[in-house]
Amino acid sequence: MLDKQQSNPQNPTRREFLSTTGTTAAATLIAAYVPVAENTSVEARTPGPIGPAIDGAVPISIRINGKDRQLRVDPRTTLLDCIREAVLLTGTKKGCDHGQCGACTVHVNGRRVVSCLSLALMHDGEEVTTIEGLGTSETMHPMQAAFLACDGYQCGYCTSGQIMSAVALLKEPCGPDDTSVKELMSGNICRCGAYANIVAAIQQVRKRA
Amino acid sequence: MHSFEFTRPENAAAAITVAGQAKTAQQGADIRFIAGGTTLIDLMKLEVETPARLLDINRLPFDKIEETPDGGLKIGATVRNSDLANHARVQRDYSVLSQAILSGASAQLRNMATTAGNLLQRTRCVYFRDIAMRCNKREPGSGCPAITGSNRTLAILGTSDHCIATNPSDMCVAMATLEAMIHVEGPKGARTIAFGDFHLLPGSTPHRETVLEPGDLITHVTLPPPRAGSRQVYLKLRDRASYEFALASAAVVMNLTGGTISYVRIALGGVGTKPWRSPEAEAVLTGKPAIAGNFRQAAEAALRNAKPQSENKFKIELAKRCLTHALQTAANG
Numbered sequence: 203m204l205d206k207q208q209s210n211p212q213n214p215t216r217r218e219f220l221s222t223t224g225t226t227a228a229a230t231l232i233a234a235y236v237p238v239a240e241n242t243s244v245e246a247r248t249p250g251p252i253g254p255a256i257d258g259a260v261p262i263s264i265r266i267n268g269k270d271r272q273l274r275v276d277p278r279t280t281l282l283d284c285i286r287e288a289v290l291l292t293g294t295k296k297g298c299d300h301g302q303c304g305a306c307t308v309h310v311n312g313r314r315v316v317s318c319l320s321l322a323l324m325h326d327g328e329e330v331t332t333i334e335g336l337g338t339s340e341t342m343h344p345m346q347a348a349f350l351a352c353d354g355y356q357c358g359y360c361t362s363g364q365i366m367s368a369v370a371l372l373k374e375p376c377g378p379d380d381t382s383v384k385e386l387m388s389g390n391i392c393r394c395g396a397y398a399n400i401v402a403a404i405q406q407v408r409k410r411a
Numbered sequence: 412m413h414s415f416e417f418t419r420p421e422n423a424a425a426a427i428t429v430a431g432q433a434k435t436a437q438q439g440a441d442i443r444f445i446a447g448g449t450t451l452i453d454l455m456k457l458e459v460e461t462p463a464r465l466l467d468i469n470r471l472p473f474d475k476i477e478e479t480p481d482g483g484l485k486i487g488a489t490v491r492n493s494d495l496a497n498h499a500r501v502q503r504d505y506s507v508l509s510q511a512i513l514s515g516a517s518a519q520l521r522n523m524a525t526t527a528g529n530l531l532q533r534t535r536c537v538y539f540r541d542i543a544m545r546c547n548k549r550e551p552g553s554g555c556p557a558i559t560g561s562n563r564t565l566a567i568l569g570t571s572d573h574c575i576a577t578n579p580s581d582m583c584v585a586m587a588t589l590e591a592m593i594h595v596e597g598p599k600g601a602r603t604i605a606f607g608d609f610h611l612l613p614g615s616t617p618h619r620e621t622v623l624e625p626g627d628l629i630t631h632v633t634l635p636p637p638r639a640g641s642r643q644v645y646l647k648l649r650d651r652a653s654y655e656f657a658l659a660s661a662a663v664v665m666n667l668t669g670g671t672i673s674y675v676r677i678a679l680g681g682v683g684t685k686p687w688r689s690p691e692a693e694a695v696l697t698g699k700p701a702i703a704g705n706f707r708q709a710a711e712a713a714l715r716n717a718k719p720q721s722e723n724k725f726k727i728e729l730a731k732r733c734l735t736h737a738l739q740t741a742a743n744g
Contacts, residue, residue: 258414258416260417277414277415277416277417277465278412278414278415280452299456300453300456301449301453301519301520304517304519307519313493313522314518314519314522315519315522315523316449316517316519316520316523318452319447319448319449319452319453319520319523320448320452320523321417321445321448321452321465323417323467324445324448324467324469367518367519370518371518374493374518375497384653385653386518387518388517388652388653388654389516389517389518389519389520389654390517
């Protein structure tokens, strides 16, 4: 969705505004993530200047949403920061950055994980799915459609993590009742309190499956 | 986060050789194995852990759950907590372990966290996790502000004047009742450590949490053959209904012959500085009728030496009721 927005200097997106007004500190931060190959439309929207390869950067290959990404990353780069800052897929959100909120939930080799507590290097050669790989605004994943239909969000910040968890839950051992769904969704915090509608959305998809 | 070198050893021997060069395998280790990362990455972001080298052991062949020749179970070091909890044999024969694991963390974290990593899970004490604070576990000799400070969630059993940090693991409480064995390979060869001997009390050296030495690599955990007809319960009490550490928890494995308790293993979580097996409570119950009065007496025995701090006196009664209820639930079958 975001990927399809056209860059417009007269009316910059928040992300472009932040990146073009970035300070030296921001430039330094961005320099830690250096895409090796720029072969997709996503990489074409690079957030400002890309610095030289930093000392100690390591080449890795991660398949994200079906595309192989050749990257060089500082060993400290979490999978979350790699997805957001190197691959520029910003649908995955950073909340607490300590594995306590679930906003950064993605699938690695088909299983849900919190991407903030994992290093990108640990996933060399592995397959990652983010919210962008689930569906598009035209062809939504049934879970995305259900969240929309059931109003499973308010501010939306936790929503991509909620949906990634919910989609993974469909394949996990889970009782049929709401209580079981709540238990398996407890790792995704929603400070707006959309929990009742989130459970309704998940149950809607499970009943139709 | 401090910089580090990241490598992926080809095999266990290579991992052990490199890790054997570490100055310590305890708090502040300069070389760390990494598997799930759910504890280590968190603590590295907080700069509580600052290893110079990380050895990724995720692709070593320790990811299997297999039957042992005697009918027990061999659980690989990197088996994910979710796979262990949902394994058919574990659910059938060692259900206390499955219950305990599923009561901890979140589905995402259980997909990441490993058997060996959970054995080495670090305390949630806020002073340990904040490098602006003094902490004897993090910086030996610096002091323990928790003893006079924020200690509502901290330990009441096994504490010392130097440390009252709680061991946060649920998995370990269940493994204590199952009398698991921890298998380690190190620079001097392989050895097996009884579960009760693996974790250390803080004493005057709270930075030493286990018996592991530099280069020691946990390869797997074994469970003895299951006890036929045993009733197994894990009960966890906490501030929220889910995704929260225990204020008190109890694991029970019990066999009844008629109405008499012929075998019982009891351990507590959320209240001890290590996973807290209670031989005192077991002694009260063994050979006695499975009745409420005896359950309460066992709980009294388990908490007899509890030492509360300024904010956690409530844990004594909470833990007693937790254990009493777990025992009753087990007896009810």
